[in-house]
Structures are given as C-alpha cells and as structure tokens.
Amino acid sequence: MNVVVAGAEHGDALAELFEASQTPCFCRFWHFEGDKNAWLERCALAPEKNEAEMREALARPALHGLIAFDGPRAVGWMKLAPRATLPKLRARPVYRALDLGPDDGVLAIGCMLVRPDARGTGVARALVAAAIEVARERGARAIEAYPHAASPLGPHEVWMGPADLFASLGFRRVAGELPYPVLRRDV
Numbered sequence: 001m002n003v004v005v006a007g008a009e010h011g012d013a014l015a016e017l018f019e020a021s022q023t024p025c026f027c028r029f030w031h032f033e034g035d036k037n038a039w040l041e042r043c044a045l046a047p048e049k050n051e052a053e054m055r056e057a058l059a060r061p062a063l064h065g066l067i068a069f070d071g072p073r074a075v076g077w078m079k080l081a082p083r084a085t086l087p088k089l090r091a092r093p094v095y096r097a098l099d100l101g102p103d104d105g106v107l108a109i110g111c112m113l114v115r116p117d118a119r120g121t122g123v124a125r126a127l128v129a130a131a132i133e134v135a136r137e138r139g140a141r142a143i144e145a146y147p148h149a150a151s152p153l154g155p156h157e158v159w160m161g162p163a164d165l166f167a168s169l170g171f172r173r174v175a176g177e178l179p180y181p182v183l184r185r186d187v
Contacts (some may be wrong), residue, residue: 079110
C-alpha cells in the first residue's frame with residue numbers, strides 16, 4: 001500500500017473512491033457553509049457540486065489530505081489539514097467550549113474513508129501512520145483526531161476514524177468527554 005499527499009492529479013482516483021463507497025460528500029462537509037438540512041439536501045441532490053469543490057481544492061497548493069493506493073486503485077482517504085483551515089470543526093457544539101490551545105502547528109484529521117471492499121486490511125492504520133510522518137515533515141507540533149468513541153459503531157459512524165486505532169498509534173485524550181474525545185499526538 002502506498003500513501004501520498006493528495007493533489008490535483010488524484011482527482012479522478014478520489015472521485016472513484018467516493019463513488020465506490022457511495023459517499024456523496026467528497027469531503028466537503030467541513031467547508032460547507034449551510035446548515036445540516038442544506039448539507040443533506042446537497043449530498044442527496046447535487047453531489048456533483050461537492051466533487052467539483054473537491055477538485056478545485058486539490059488544485060490549490062495546500063495540504064488537503066492523504067490518499068492510500070493499492071496499486072493504481074485508491075482505497076482510502078483522510079482529510080488532513082491545518083486545524084486553522086477547518087473552523088467548522090471547532091464550531092461544532094461538542095468541541096466549541098474546549099480549550100485546545102492555539103491552532104499554529106496543529107494538523108487535524110477531519111475524516112477518513114476506506115473503500116468498502118478494503119476495510120479491515122490496514123488502510124486506516126496506514127493513513128494515520130502516514131499522517132504522523134507528514135506532520136513531522138511539515139514541521140507540525142501536533143496532530144489531532146476527533147473520533148466518535150461510542151461502541152459499537154456502524155460503518156457510517158466511523159467517518160472521523162476509530163478511537164482505538166488512534167490510541168494504538170500514540171494519540172492520547174487531551175480534551176472532550178466520551179463519546180467525543182479530542183485525541184492528540186505530539187510530533
């Protein structure tokens with residue numbers, strides 16, 4: 001498995017991954033400005049807008065996320081971006097009142113997606129391990145995750161990543177209460 005920083009050249013592979021996973025968000029939730037009902041409507045009726053925005057974002061020189069490949073096929077995606085670029089994340093009611101310190105030097109894992117036929121094969125672990133290395137390479141001081149830590153979780157509930165996986169890779173709880181902890185790993 002090969003994990004790379006996503007760029008414009010990965011737009012087709014990512015679109016195929018999201019379509020194969022029947023996930024119409026194209027990882028645009030954190031950037032959508034409307035309310036929950038408007039978001040659900042857009043995903044149901046106009047997912048092509050989300051795909052177009054994903055491709056536009058990937059064309060800009062910034063850290064947007066990581067993509068895992070099994071040969072030429074994309075099997076996983078992780079939104080990995082500077083925490084400051086995801087203000088909607090910190091505005092969510094479960095995180096709003098938490099003092100997480102300054103955004104400078106903190107990368108945030110906003111979501112994860114593993115192709116259904118590749119689940120249970122180590123794709124998520126490879127993405128998180130690569131995120132730690134990317135954080136080091138880019139001079140970040142920490143990387144944060146915001147998993148839903150209830151148990152058991154269905155596949156549609158693990159989009160923020162599995163809490164146990166983060167713990168196994170050295171992330172520790174720094175804020176938040178169950179089922180919405182904030183996990184951090186210093187790099």
